[in-house]
Amino acid sequence: MADVKIIALLGSLRAASINRQLAELAVETAPEGVTVSLYEGLGDLPFYNEDIDTPDAPTSVAALRAAAAEADAALVVTPEYNGSIPGVLKNAIDWLSRPFGNSALKDKPLAVVGVAHGRYGGVWAHDETRKSFGIAGPRVVEDLKLSVPSPTLDGKHPKESAEVAATLRDIVGKLAAEVS
Structure with a gap:
């Protein structure tokens, strides 16, 4: 397998987030030939506004789009807020969906x-x-799933669960294999 670059987008801004720990575990345990890079700038994005989505879009938007364009695939690591997507992640999806039909993550x-x-x-x-x-444009690999109820981790880091760590590593490897 050639070097595959995966951008990890994190739906939690909290420094001690268990989802951050899961994302960092993906970075640390990526299979040989695969690099997972945790993107740190989602909290810097302004709310999506078509009025500012111009060639002079904010620097934070340009940085996100450039990082996504350089990646071969994306791994989204997210909690659930009130039964749905955290606002910071939904906002990133909206920015990454443009230009419509030709987004940085298209296909x-x-x-x-x-x-x-x-x-x-x-x-x-x-x-x-x-x-x-x-x-928004990427090709979602529907069968690559991992939804962990936090009580099953019993307050421990996800890397302390051999099952979670192995499943995550397997998902990252299968995601990399999807790169054409």
């Missing part, structure tokens, strides 16, 4: 994973994220 494989407090581990948010990104 690139994308997978959604995450941890949430509810008994289903964020399934609703993950499904909504897949749906929204599917409209």
